[in-house]
Amino acid sequence: MSIPAAAKPYILAVDIGTTSTKTLLVSREGRVMASHAVEYPLYTPAADRAEQDPLDIFRAVLQGVGIVMRKLDARPGDIVCASFSSAMHSLLAVSADTTPLTPCITWADNRSARVADELKASGVGTAIYGRTGTPIHPMSPLTKLMWFREQQPELLQRAFKWIGIKEFVFAKLFGRYVVDYPLASATGLFRLERLDWDEEALQLAGVTRGQLSEPVPAVYRLEGMKSEYAEAMGLDPNTPFVVGASDGALANLGVGATQPGVIAVTIGTSGAVRGIAPRPAIDPQGRLFCYALLENQWVIGGPINNGGIMLRWVRDRLATLEAEEGRRRGMDPYDYLTELAAEVPAGSEGLLFLPLLSGERAPYWNANARGVFFGLSLYHDKKHMIRAVLEGVMLRIHSVAAALQELAGPAAEIRASGGFARSVFWRQMLADVLGARLGVPDAIESSALGAAMLGLLAMGEIADLRQTADWVQLEAVHEPNENDHRTYKQLTSIYESVYHQLKDQFDAISAFQALSHRHASS
Numbered sequence: 041m042s043i044p045a046a047a048k049p050y051i052l053a054v055d056i057g058t059t060s061t062k063t064l065l066v067s068r069e070g071r072v073m074a075s076h077a078v079e080y081p082l083y084t085p086a087a088d089r090a091e092q093d094p095l096d097i098f099r100a101v102l103q104g105v106g107i108v109m110r111k112l113d114a115r116p117g118d119i120v121c122a123s124f125s126s127a128m129h130s131l132l133a134v135s136a137d138t139t140p141l142t143p144c145i146t147w148a149d150n151r152s153a154r155v156a157d158e159l160k161a162s163g164v165g166t167a168i169y170g171r172t173g174t175p176i177h178p179m180s181p182l183t184k185l186m187w188f189r190e191q192q193p194e195l196l197q198r199a200f201k202w203i204g205i206k207e208f209v210f211a212k213l214f215g216r217y218v219v220d221y222p223l224a225s226a227t228g229l230f231r232l233e234r235l236d237w238d239e240e241a242l243q244l245a246g247v248t249r250g251q252l253s254e255p256v257p258a259v260y261r262l263e264g265m266k267s268e269y270a271e272a273m274g275l276d277p278n279t280p281f282v283v284g285a286s287d288g289a290l291a292n293l294g295v296g297a298t299q300p301g302v303i304a305v306t307i308g309t310s311g312a313v314r315g316i317a318p319r320p321a322i323d324p325q326g327r328l329f330c331y332a333l334l335e336n337q338w339v340i341g342g343p344i345n346n347g348g349i350m351l352r353w354v355r356d357r358l359a360t361l362e363a364e365e366g367r368r369r370g371m372d373p374y375d376y377l378t379e380l381a382a383e384v385p386a387g388s389e390g391l392l393f394l395p396l397l398s399g400e401r402a403p404y405w406n407a408n409a410r411g412v413f414f415g416l417s418l419y420h421d422k423k424h425m426i427r428a429v430l431e432g433v434m435l436r437i438h439s440v441a442a443a444l445q446e447l448a449g450p451a452a453e454i455r456a457s458g459g460f461a462r463s464v465f466w467r468q469m470l471a472d473v474l475g476a477r478l479g480v481p482d483a484i485e486s487s488a489l490g491a492a493m494l495g496l497l498a499m500g501e502i503a504d505l506r507q508t509a510d511w512v513q514l515e516a517v518h519e520p521n522e523n524d525h526r527t528y529k530q531l532t533s534i535y536e537s538v539y540h541q542l543k544d545q546f547d548a549i550s551a552f553q554a555l556s557h558r559h560a561s562s
Contacts, residue, residue, distance in 0.1 A: 063104035070511025091143035123495030124284035133199035173330030182228030189246035259498035290490030296512035311347030327403030342402020393432035408550035
């Protein structure tokens with residue numbers, strides 16, 4: 041006899057990320073009862089490659105679910121559903137028996153940079169962006185497939201399916217190829233107004249509809265899991281699996297940024313700014329993405345490449361002695377570095393840093409962009425440089441937020457999530473740069489929590505996501521410091537001007553670097 045869904049206490053939320061898969065058991069009241077993260081490596085066999093083993097990720101899903109079930113001593117019949125979040129823009133080829141024919145190529149892979157530049161410069165690229173809402177960039181599966189069409193045409197045609205990592209997990213578990221509208225709309229191959237594959241984009245990519253997954257709504261459910269995998273996870277094979285959405289879209293749900301005037305800022309290794317709109321909105325200047333979520337809910341915003349990874353770069357390359365001093369004092373090195381930065385006034389006394397060390401996505405979409413210190417003088421010391429790097433990340437967020445507000449209206453409030461939200465100093469800096477109230481929800485894993493919310497909606501346990509509003513509680517609020525906000529407003533125009541004046545030189549230095557790498561490795 042099956043247990044009624046209403047009697048089942050937990051939602052299983054799985055978030056497949058770039059560096060780890062995080063699994064949560066969430067109560068019906070929105071409390072995280074158990075969690076576990078399984079990490080896996082990112083392989084960079086060449087300067088422009090960023091790949092993963094899809095089987096590593098599949099094993100991480102099985103392991104993570106099994107561990108949280110055991111942590112809470114949960115029974116198979118305790119689970120309302122499993123609901124999924126996933127990083128965007130991944131791509132791999134599989135054979136008819138789901139054997140991977142390629143690694144999983146991540147959003148950070150730049151092999152298709154030249155293809156993307158050529159497409160972006162054409163009227164065809166502009167038209168495809170207008171229909172799909174995905175900016176033309178090497179992150180996009182569209183440009184990745186175009187690269188395969190040019191470089192490995194035999195593999196392109198031989199592959200049974202070209203899919204993302206979440207589709208691979210579902211294909212292994214259920215033997216079915218489905219992709220949710222949110223992830224499909226991040227491929228550059230999906231026509232927003234029709235919620236279907238775009239024929240011209242498919243022709244450019246060199247693939248057929250049959251080589252792609254079936255697009256389905258985010259609330260679509262799969263049942264009838266293969267018994268060996270159900271047993272490995274400690275689940276009933278008939279546990280409903282909600283296809284879910286992308287991590288970015290679900291992060292907005294998980295932090296409560298679902299109303300006009302409220303934007304979500306996430307900074308982990310990279311970063312993103314997102315708002316929710318009632319209908320699709322395409323930026324005439326091509327600076328922002330527009331992705332599907334649910335009916336009458338569309339996610340508009342943009343990602344940045346260089347977020348928290350910049351603080352790691354500071355620790356490892358610029359301030360190694362300072363980081364070690366922090367350790368000697370019994371402090372987290374990052375906390376010590378931010379303490380040093382706090383000794384410098386806002387604006388770093390005229391020192392700016394463009395944190396473009398791994399190229400950039402929104403709003404520039406320039407894979408050739410590079411990092412720059414600007415305004416450096418004999419007066420500046422290490423503390424100024426550390427603060428300038430942190431401010432540079434926030435000024436990058438400002439660039440995206442400003443474009444978003446042009447398209448969707450002013451933001452009265454920010455909801456912050458990701459690793460940076462643990463730092464009071466960074467949070468206050470962001471409020472000062474954007475000049476808006478900033479709220480910090482108590483949930484750290486916002487994408488997984490958003491997946492749990494979506495799971496209840498998909499199961500008909502709630503009629504509207506507003507019924508989960510009390511899941512999100514603010515643990516801190518920051519009001520902008522008006523004096524510091526004025527300082528940052530003065531610097532913003534200089535910051536943007538420096539980028540645009542160096543744009544051509546970024547192309548030149550990037551080409552020089554590539555040539556130097558080839559000579560060094562030969």
